Amino acid sequence: MKKILITSLISLMLATNVSADTDGEKSLSKKNSGHVKDCFEGLNRATFKFNQGLDSVVFEPVAKAYRVLPSSVRVGTGNALDNLSSLVTIPNNILQGELKKAGVNTLRFVLNTTVGIVGIFDVAQKAGFTKYEKEDYGQTLGTMGVGPGCYLVLPILGPSTVRDATGSFINVLGGDPWYNASINGNNKYLSESQYVGTKILTGLDFRAKNIDSIENLKKNSMDFYASVKSLYLQDRQQKIKNRKGALEIIYDGDWEEIESQ
Amino acid sequence: MKKFLPFATFLIIILLSVSKVYSIEADVFVQSTVNRASEALSNKFSKEEKIQKLKEIASETVDIKGIGYYTLGAYRKSISDKQIKQYENLFEQYFLKSFSSRLAEYSNPEIEVTSKKELNKNYTMVSSILVSTEQRPEVKIDWRVYTKNSENPLIRDLIIEGLSLARTQKEEFSSIIQSNDGDINALFSTLKEFIK
Numbered sequence: 181m182k183k184i185l186i187t188s189l190i191s192l193m194l195a196t197n198v199s200a201d202t203d204g205e206k207s208l209s210k211k212n213s214g215h216v217k218d219c220f221e222g223l224n225r226a227t228f229k230f231n232q233g234l235d236s237v238v239f240e241p242v243a244k245a246y247r248v249l250p251s252s253v254r255v256g257t258g259n260a261l262d263n264l265s266s267l268v269t270i271p272n273n274i275l276q277g278e279l280k281k282a283g284v285n286t287l288r289f290v291l292n293t294t295v296g297i298v299g300i301f302d303v304a305q306k307a308g309f310t311k312y313e314k315e316d317y318g319q320t321l322g323t324m325g326v327g328p329g330c331y332l333v334l335p336i337l338g339p340s341t342v343r344d345a346t347g348s349f350i351n352v353l354g355g356d357p358w359y360n361a362s363i364n365g366n367n368k369y370l371s372e373s374q375y376v377g378t379k380i381l382t383g384l385d386f387r388a389k390n391i392d393s394i395e396n397l398k399k400n401s402m403d404f405y406a407s408v409k410s411l412y413l414q415d416r417q418q419k420i421k422n423r424k425g426a427l428e429i430i431y432d433g434d435w436e437e438i439e440s441q
Numbered sequence: 442m443k444k445f446l447p448f449a450t451f452l453i454i455i456l457l458s459v460s461k462v463y464s465i466e467a468d469v470f471v472q473s474t475v476n477r478a479s480e481a482l483s484n485k486f487s488k489e490e491k492i493q494k495l496k497e498i499a500s501e502t503v504d505i506k507g508i509g510y511y512t513l514g515a516y517r518k519s520i521s522d523k524q525i526k527q528y529e530n531l532f533e534q535y536f537l538k539s540f541s542s543r544l545a546e547y548s549n550p551e552i553e554v555t556s557k558k559e560l561n562k563n564y565t566m567v568s569s570i571l572v573s574t575e576q577r578p579e580v581k582i583d584w585r586v587y588t589k590n591s592e593n594p595l596i597r598d599l600i601i602e603g604l605s606l607a608r609t610q611k612e613e614f615s616s617i618i619q620s621n622d623g624d625i626n627a628l629f630s631t632l633k634e635f636i637k
Binding site: 406439 | 577603612613632
């Protein structure tokens with residue numbers, strides 16, 4: 181309880197602090213919707229290069245091997261990881277005021293963990309539940325009006341922003357019940373290696389699902405770093421606004437100026 | 442004048458009906474374009490033939506010039522006419538190569554147009570779904586269609602699961618120019634290198 185209180189307080193403090201800090205930037209951002217500064221570009225590019233090296237030696241080959249596994253195994257693993265992530269999604273649904281979603285996701289978690297055997301089978305979806313949407317503390321900070329801050333590339337973890345990295349930090353401050361149970365919890369069933377294992381598997385699952393699109397993007401990009409940065413920031417912007425596709429697209433006045441016919 | 446009036450009325454009616462006949466609905470246009478692309482990507486063609494066919498389809502249905510201007514962002518206002526011409530030429534070659542090579546990897550993609558929304562007289566967003574396969578889940582694709590000339594609608598952007606390809610390209614180009622102290626020639630050299 182104390183931890184939840186501290187987490188909520190940190191979220192609130194960050195929200196008010198950063199909003200107060202970015203008043204000047206908000207009027208600027210109307211001009212260039214969604215523009216995020218790359219304050220540490222030199223360092224970011226170096227870290228990106230390091231991550232790329234690591235990816236080609238470790239993650240990509242392992243992800244390719246993972247893809248050889250039968251589809252049912254991969255789907256089951258993905259389902260179980262999604263199920264585990266709902267432990268972070270639910271408190272964020274509440275913090276964002278989405279109480280109905282929090283209720284649905286709690287029911288989904290209970291149903292999938294029990295009937296669906298630790299989430300391997302997504303029985304909730306078969307029972308007609310709405311599609312699961314992940315939420316995290318970075319998104320919650322975003323909905324509270326916290327700007328993204330500078331763009332960051334973290335070693336191993338990849339693209340982020342100051343806000344999203346802060347959000348991830350909240351997980352280890354007590355915001356992630358799975359972290360609390362496996363690392364802080366004094367129980368004989370769970371340990372640190374289980375937590376780290378699920379995090380590595382989540383990364384691997386993502387990498388395996390996106391092998392073709394990442395390869396395609398790499399092949400067709402003239403500045404791969406800039407493409408990845410743009411896609412990451414667009415994706416976060418979409419997730420914070422919970423946009424359903426492009427019918428509520430980001431307004432870009434530049435399109436209106438262009439005459440070609 | 443009396444004789445002229447029925448003739449003028451007749452002319453107006455004809456003109457109105459003609460314009461109605463030739464205006465193409467954005468969603469019909471997108472569906473017919475993806476059907477053509479699907480046919481080009483069917484396995485009866487070699488990879489080179491696929492690329493050639495995709496280039497032909499893109500030249501007819503995509504506003505390459507418009508996307509090029511958008512991608513250049515604010516820089517298009519500060520460069521000379523000669524540079525603009527050079528850019529238009531380079532961008533077209535870059536776009537066709539990059540676009541066809543991206544798509545040629547797919548075989549028999551099945552795309553279903555689901556709805557459309559008119560943003561204003563110049564733009565209609567068409568929503569579609571790339572039907573899921575064993576290898577990948579369903580993908581939502583939205584098309585920004587430039588409808589200023591309703592007889593000849595053109596695609597200006599593809600938004601895949603909420604991620605705009607044109608915007609990504611714009612930010613990539615801007616990054617190349619900025620990393621070279623705002624020198625547009627650096628972008629031209631990179632484009633030339635890519636086209637090779």
